[in-house]
Amino acid sequence: MPELRRQPTIPGLPECLLWDVPGLPEPTKAAMRAWQRGRCAACGIEGRALVEDHDHATGFTRGWLCRPCNSSEGAARRSLMWWWWRNGANPASILGVQAYYVNVRGLTVIKGRKGFVPEDS
Numbered sequence: 001m002p003e004l005r006r007q008p009t010i011p012g013l014p015e016c017l018l019w020d021v022p023g024l025p026e027p028t029k030a031a032m033r034a035w036q037r038g039r040c041a042a043c044g045i046e047g048r049a050l051v052e053d054h055d056h057a058t059g060f061t062r063g064w065l066c067r068p069c070n071s072s073e074g075a076a077r078r079s080l081m082w083w084w085w086r087n088g089a090n091p092a093s094i095l096g097v098q099a100y101y102v103n104v105r106g107l108t109v110i111k112g113r114k115g116f117v118p119e120d121s
Helices: 029-036 067-075 080-086 091-095
Strands: 050-054 061-066 107-110 113-116
Touching: 029 061, 029 091, 050 067, 061 067, 061 091, 067 080
Parallel strands: none
Antiparallel strands: 050 061, 107 113
């Protein structure tokens, strides 16, 4: 049974900052997902369903989070950990991945607009 809650190894920092960073042949979403190895990038718990977190202002993916962490990220305005997450302490920034989030309809949201993702992304 997966853990329900875990105290952070270093309070206020996402767990992904503590993981070994590989040299990636090409920084892609697939490589980022493989690096996470089924772990939530925020709490580090394995075995939960993960959802792709993204920046609503840019449309870029930031990494995969478990649902409880994804929900708290959207609601937390003054949390130190989520401040770090939004400012570069996330798998995409750590690994140099720049890829758009694409929802189930094949759309991404950028600055409040919905649209198709450019072919070259």
